Amino acid sequence: MQRRILFIVSHAPRRGALAAEFLDELLIAAAFEQKVSVLFVGDGAYQLVAGDDPAAGTARGYRALPTYDVEDVFVERAALKPRGLTAARFVVAARPVARSRVRRLIAAQHVVVPD
Amino acid sequence: MAALHLIASSPDAGAALQNCLGAAAPGDAILLIGNGVYRAATASFGRIAKRSVVTRWYALAVDVAQRGIGSELNTVVAIDDATFVDLVTSHQPIVSWS
Numbered sequence: 387m388q389r390r391i392l393f394i395v396s397h398a399p400r401r402g403a404l405a406a407e408f409l410d411e412l413l414i415a416a417a418f419e420q421k422v423s424v425l426f427v428g429d430g431a432y433q434l435v436a437g438d439d440p441a442a443g444t445a446r447g448y449r450a451l452p453t454y455d456v457e458d459v460f461v462e463r464a465a466l467k468p469r470g471l472t473a474a475r476f477v478v479a480a481r482p483v484a485r486s487r488v489r490r491l492i493a494a495q496h497v498v499v500p501d
Numbered sequence: 502m503a504a505l506h507l508i509a510s511s512p513d514a515g516a517a518l519q520n521c522l523g524a525a526a527p528g529d530a531i532l533l534i535g536n537g538v539y540r541a542a543t544a545s546f547g548r549i550a551k552r553s554v555v556t557r558w559y560a561l562a563v564d565v566a567q568r569g570i571g572s573e574l575n576t577v578v579a580i581d582d583a584t585f586v587d588l589v590t591s592h593q594p595i596v597s598w599s
Contacts, residue, residue, distance in 0.1 A: 497594055500599055
């Protein structure tokens, strides 16, 4: 049975193994053909930006989402401006969404996984 | 079906409540568990809860009692473990915020 699983990223990057393992969990779910969506909220939006070392952090991993057929990638719009972030800097195409869209997204899931 | 949001971290542990409130819908419920129950005893909690679209706030009674903050709770309904289970089976999805 294909299940709708939403992964919510709410922490800033550089959490060591935690951030990397969350990404692994997400990609494994996608590889097993679950209907995976990803939502970045609050400080989690920082994970969408790569630093000067492209091999470090999880931004590089999130770049692989389209390869795993994960197309539903969202970022809470309210998270962007206070953090000086713009979608143009993101490593993967994350759609800025309003809170109303976030609510509908969560309501549509079978499972929600926090980071 | 409405969502059940779980918050298990204390007020200074991060933005769990803020992120939760940004994503919760009017019919949803929020349950404070573990150190999350301390949030209901903070000075700003009443105002935060009142401003939120969520009207159903719960705290796990056993966690409240263990921390000795029962008399400082308002706005939230203290529930026992059986009610916790009822909430889990009557909501989907269950969303944990950390």
